[in-house]
Amino acid sequence: MVDPEDKERLSQLDARIEELKDAQHPSKPHQEEHYSQAQVAWRMVTELVAGLAIGFGIGYGLDLVFGTSPLLMVLFILLGFVAGVQVMLRSAQELQQQNSAKADEDERD
Template sequence: MPDPDAKRRLAELEARIAAAKAAKDGGKPHQEEHYSQAQVAWRMVTELVAGLGIGFGIGYGLDALFGTLPFMLVLFTLLGFAAGVKTMLRTAQEIQAKKIAAETGGEDERKRNGD
């Protein structure tokens, strides 16, 4: 059975390590802003490519089924592109809304503190 004093010392050590990490990082998460922007960019690219790929696959499948090779392929590829762009715009609006909420939240906090 572990010594209770050892448990207490371990808890104190963990608290000091956490305090040192918070002081070093300034209390902010380790992730920097440019990493999150790159993540958003890759998400948008993935959404566009997924829309194109799904549209291409559906169009090719229907063309193979009906024997109208270029017609459905082109039509559904364009529809997939439109769906991908629509999804990208929705993502951009979501990110913009989060940014505005964060900025507004910061202003509200300053008003509450009397700054």
């Protein structure tokens, strides 16, 4: 069995180990990490291309079903482009809000 004195020493050692771990690796979740501007740009490009690809797929499929050659494909590509731009703008707005909140926090410090 472990002596009460040893239990206390072990708990103190555990506390010191946890303090050192926290000092080495801040406990920030992955979602709150800093992202570079290149990562944000790639995210926006991916969102735009996804909108275009989905629009193309829907338009092409409907053209095959209804036999309306390129009409619906062009229409849905344009709609996919508009949707992609909207998502890009929303991402930019989200990034701007995060940056302004961070700037406000830095001003307070």
